[in-house]
Amino acid sequence: MAREGGGLFAGFRVLGRFSSHVPHVLRYHGRHREFYLATAVGRSVHTYNVKKLGIVAVSNALPQDITCLAADRMLIFASYDNILHAFARNKEVVHTYEGHKARIHLLQPFGDHVISVDVDNVLIVWNIQSEEEYLQVDFDKATFAVSAVLHPSTYLNKILLGSEQGSLQLWNIRSNKLLYSFPGWHLAVTTLEQAPAVDVVAVGLISGHIIVHNIKFDETLMKFQQDWGPITAISFRTDGHPVMAAGSPIGHIALWDLEEKKLMCQMQDAHSTAIAGMSFVPGEPLLITNGADNAIRVWIFDGPGGTGRVLRSRMGHSAPPTKIRYHGQNGEQILSAGQDGTLQSFSTVHEKFNKSLGRGSINKKKSKKKGLKLDTMALPPITVFASEVAHQSDWDSIVACHQGYITCTTWNYQKTSMGAHKLRPEEFSKHKPIDIYATAVDITSCGNFAVIGLSTGQVDVYNMQSGIHRGRYGKERAHEGAIRGLAVDGLNQLIITAGSEGLIKFWKFKTKDLVYSTELCSSPSGILLHRDSGILGIAFDDFSISVLDIETRKIVRTFSGHHGRINDMTFSPDGRWLITSSMDCTIKTWNLPSGCLIDCFLVDSAAVSLTMSPTGDFLASTHVDDLGIYLWSNRSLYSLVSLRPLPADYEPSMVTRPSTCPVQDVDVAGEEETCDEMIEYISPEQLGEQLITLSSLPESRWKNLLSLDVIKKKNKPREPPKVPKSAPFFIPTVPGLIPRYIPPEEENDTQSKVVNLGVLAQKSDFYIHLEEALSTNEYTAPLNLLKSLGPSNIEIELRGLAPEGGGSMEVMLSFLRMIGTMLNKKYNFELAQAYLALFLKLHLKILSSEPKLLEEVSRLSMQLEETWIHLRTLFNQSLCVLTYMKSALL
Template sequence: MTKAATTEMTSIVSPRESGMLRTHRVVGVVCGPQPAAVTKVGSQTFVTAVTHKSWQVYDTESLDVRYIQPAAQETVTSVVAVGDTTVAGYSNGRVGIWHKMVPIAMSSEGHRGSVESLHLLGSTFLLSVGAGGNEVLLWTLPDSLTKPGGRIAGPTRLNLGFEFTTATHVPTYVNKMLIGGRGGELELWNLKTHRKIHAFGCLSDDSAVTALAASPALDLVAIGFESGRICMINCRTDQVVFTLGTTESRASGSITGLTFRTDSGDHNGVLLSSTSEGDIFVWDLAEKILHSSMKGAHDGRIATLVAVPGEPLVVSTGTDNAICVWIFDKPDGSLRLLRRRRGASQPITHVEVYGDSTNNAECNDLLISSGNRVGKMSLIQQKQNNIWSISNLTKATAGFGSRMKWRRAGDGSLGAILSLAGTRLRQYDWPNVITAHKGSATATVWSGYQQALVNRQLEVPDNKSEVVRVAVSDCGNYACCGMKNGEVHRFNLQSCLYRGLVTKHENAGEVSILEFLSPSTILSASSKGRKLRLTTIGSGPKSTNKLREISLPAGEGTTAAAAVNGALVAVAMTRGEGVLVVDLDSGRVVRRLDKLKAPVTAMGWSHSGQLLTVADSDAKMVIYDLPTASVVDRVCFASPVLALCWSTGDAFLITTHSHTSKYGALHLWTNTKLLGGSDGAALSAVPREYVPIDEPEKEGVSEVEAGDEQNTAGAEVLSNPVSYLPHTRGAITLSDVPRTSWQYSLRLDEIKERNKPVAPPTKPESAPFFLPTVYDGAKPLFAPLEAAATATDEEPEKKRMRFEEVGDFSSALDSEFERKIVDRDWEGALEYLKKQTASGLNLCISEIRDDNLRYAVEYFDAMATTGRDYDLVQVQLSLFLKFHADTLLESTDKDLHNAVKELSKRLTTNFKTFDKDCSRLECLVRLLSGTQMVAMAGQ
């Protein structure tokens, strides 16, 4: 692999940093719409799924993420896997090979456009497809897929003569690949000779071949068509064996995947097929009939369907950002969902912190809306992410004996969510989240405890207007619905009973702003007015509501949205008026934020109330500091912000964007003003221009164009491996040696004592006696031990040590470690000890001669100075003192005593610095988590 290719592969992502924000990570992404790679390594099965510019590897036992590939500059468009090696295709048309997270090789050429699909033939050949199936390239993979420095040979262009759709390898057909086309073509190609072997003529269906799967039986291949039909053909005789298909299966769309069940269960041949409508069908090949089906297995097209070899498990992925593992364990032999990981499958239009800010466990959850679904995302444990169920939509009533109204207009489906509100305070008592859906005159109720839609609804009597805005009080007892005709109605959330009209905006505009300021005070505004209305609910049965209106300054725009922060309300205006910050107590506009001229798409307050973040439809975002009336940051994105919010403690800003909406991505940006710079330098100044923060740079390349020498130096830095040396003076780094390795070194005596046999081995009572025997033909003869006697008589003189040939007898007894420390090769000595086992490490340190103790002390002093591999060096020092402490105390060597004193001073200084840093870190963690505040309040 060339140096340029190495540089390109190792330049993963150097995140661009604005004046305040820096890329942190992306949450909520499970898998992309591309097909995933399912591979078995030993007894474990892994799933490699594309996630925009990276990929994630899951295990099928628990669907835990094993590792996440660092994000690349180009979008990953396809992946295939060979064992624990991944081959990826990129949007720039190139192909790369990675062994886990280590780059192996990158092609220097590629497609004119992006790589659309990849197909492997063993571990030798690779087919890459581009240009809508009209460009097929053949690559030869390196001999080793685990050692860096390999080279991908090729590409060779295959002239198929038709549009490529899918391919598979048929067992026992060496170097051959079966290729399907858009017009129903099916051909067998030899990839080694680049020649077409045979064009199959037995297929009568002119629709596209969309799926191929080789059967466990020789020569048999299953073919799926765009029409929904499935054929089983014999490749050797070019004949159709039988055809599968029902009215139900054909109505489910085109075939997207085929796989055979290969475990040793009680079955006579089972074929599974997936469709573009998200259904999975199980076919009985012995009876040639449909055995069972899983309707709605995925919400949308199924991209991957693979039966795990030798196990009754099936893995599927879809365009709904979900990975499912199914199992054959029902008495009738049908599938059952075993486990699933799922994220948002449509653009996330609303996100807010779901929990009490005083509860550290709850404040890391986010409440989101995506399409017509509600979900909860965790910033800590991604496995807890879940999209809430809507199975109650199919129920006809609210439950036995319930007087609650429950009916859905039309076909019972839900439109897109227009507004969402909820509070976690009451989730264990009653349903606590409500949503307004497009085209619905009722508000839908969800339970955070059940994580599902409940069969209740908020319905205004004798009303046909649509609900466009909803709000829930902080106490969780009341809810409000804003209607399209300008009315605002109140409900009791526990009983879902109607509690009357709150107010009505007379200008016939729909409710654009609806917020609870308190359980009895409601803020509302109309989309056709420039007034904010505060309605206070009367406390008595005969009391009337009190109204108060705040008129905004004259202008052409009207109110569009609002964000409340105590007595301050940020109101987004239409027609380029920006955002007005209104003080509700005084009724005055205290800030006018007009830096953004495009319509506002999202805005939100920080939890401290100091920062206001505003994003517009031009993909720009501005962060304002309200007390100083100044802009603290300007950034722009690849696509407009759909929703945003600040995490509890203002450590992170969470945003969603349309360009990653198909992945269900929530982007987290670190607040560097709160946490400080990564290198301890001064914080960045406010940028004058909008910084494209989500367009990362290559490492070593500055925003300011440098000269050729600087670019060359940057490339050299990229080609070098990652440095594990501390970046700042006084810092330390931990070793990459497994903990068990050095942990066993400290307890080797205990392990030997524990493993000591209880009794010595006993001699067997009667053991067979064997005589050395040779054969003269068929006659056995006794063979004396002549060879042994000869070897004994000839005591090799060359094996005896000749003292006259040894210049320094003491140095000849030095170990490899001692020779390195005598030569002051500290780096080599450390690497040598890293390679030792627990017993080997004990032996190396225990056999250091007294003459070399000073060099050993100097070695530990040098390692303490660098701070590298801190934990491993401390273990080595502990063993060194264990074996040689008495010798150090009794020694009269002044040089040795001076070296020990210097080492003692160095260790004392390092510990004080380390202890101070830990104390500061502990204070910071307590400050951010609130534990320090709670402790002070308790005192």
């Protein structure tokens, strides 16, 4: 059964993704007078300004990952598989070109046309606006497999093609003629680049040679060679320095002086993977590079020796992150440890606040001398880490365990580097055993101590400031099996350890004495403590989860439902939700107070690590074989979301992971409607036959009906308000020599204000409904009308039922039957009492003199008595249960 409406979490955006193996594209915006950089990241195109390297646009996502990228003055062209798309305004797809049978691997914009080449060696020239094929050329793969394409500068309607066989061909696209065939160098051409000089082209070969060739006279001007493998990218400086840069598959960059015809300098380890794209900014000493290591770098050449330094960069993990945790209490930084061995901090606010703490190393100085590629001192990737903001400006605030390594490292967040200490037991200070390694770590909330658990069952505590060993839990070791998790409470009173043998132990933090030990139903795979509430989450190897209260030391909740290994857990800031991720590709949210599953959704790749923001606004996740950190917004903060338990047969739906651009929750309005229908409980008029229901009207509508005469008497003014006499515009005078004013005459208002009701008698709506109900016996309409009136209007309506008020005996009888119906159905109970009391007060004389009305009143009296007896029984029963519960609690 699939649940209607939206879930608890909605995809927001992804952090830490900047580049892929696809070469970047550099564009100039004439109106802005600024250079822009476009890179392919997954299924979208990111556009950055070169000035600040800030992201300015993210395109809409294509159905598959982008494999080829190009751009002209107006459009960005991106292809996946055999389909080519054109993006306008860096965002929406405006053209689609379909016609290739195989994957496109080369693109070249060409005036009003764009050229694409697929792996089956078919070249198609497309008309950009009409999306029609202008020309199609099939090359023989055995003799000329196209591997590079270039439009030489000033060569009208001509393109230069490079091949895997090493030869080059110059074609006229307009006439579809082969103009010239260059014999080449019998080595595969990997890249072609236009030199600043007309007719000169740089040809990169698979052997590492770079040939600077004049294509007008078919003459080689100069030849260079690098020893790092094939040439992946070439670019020329155009700011007055005759320099050519070349990229290699291992991340090094060579800079060649074209005047001296020699190697000028090397920039080693510019990227940790192959240099995918390389562009000198025209007229500026800036070089932009990108690579598959998820990094974009802008290098500036302003120093001696001609070498470049990093001016600006955007970089994420070059290998998938393994562990993420929010750092601090503001919810703005996420610490992430990756398989590439680095520890990085990603900002949820802006990319400019991202920072890398570097790669773990046994000896940092020796590592820097050797370089990244030859570094034998590099530590294995971080598996678990813990961080605290207290004292982070004074000493190291992060401690980390490395895969299969006994030494734990400290890291300094403020200095963004490795810390001063290497934490390991003293007995292993001289030799490092291969089979013993650190498995779990935690830092006290004060930031003074780090607690480390080993695979042997040892648990040691160290001082973070000095790195000194401060003791061990247990005589030799805390557990018989490996430590699967440990946690320190918020006040440094208790430390909780979990061992693979299936025991949870509580120790006094200071004295190191064992306080309590309990056996678990299965071997734990990890534990997580919510310090504020004292709730401990325990994940087991049998895919179940238990929640333990550290005050009572009892298991208070047990959850089952995952069908794969539980990778990570996180608590919501208030401790009400436990969110878990598993290898079954689900992310589940458990509500601890109710003990129920309230949300579950599927992702296409299992979540390896989870962390919830301390402010509760985002859930962050990392996934198998993915470089990004995905943010999911907590929809319960800004829209109506069902927190009811999910049914047993609930089938989670697949949720698409978000892109770089923040996702607007566009379906919120529509989802809210369905959500309202699902959440809003419309109570029936009567829950059960034995129960009595009150109306939902405010007390002011019925409580004071019997006291209306008293209220009117209190509110009556002492004397009627007098209207001030208005002076006439022309004051009259007595005729004569001496003008005298005529005094105003006193108005004698002796006219009677008594209205003859008989003349104005008119039936009200309530009166008409009561008359109709005599025959239909349906009293809903008159009752609803009466409920909508105020106390004064109710009194007027009830007075008008008597014959002297213009009513009749039949209507009075009908009113009494309406009260009887209300008592029978046992709803609007207090209204029935109030209306009947007012009716009796107004018409007691008439009721006692009319036999029919008297009979109806006596029947109502018996009915009231029975209802009150039944109500008293219910009250007594409830009071009895309450008294019993109170005595049991005391």
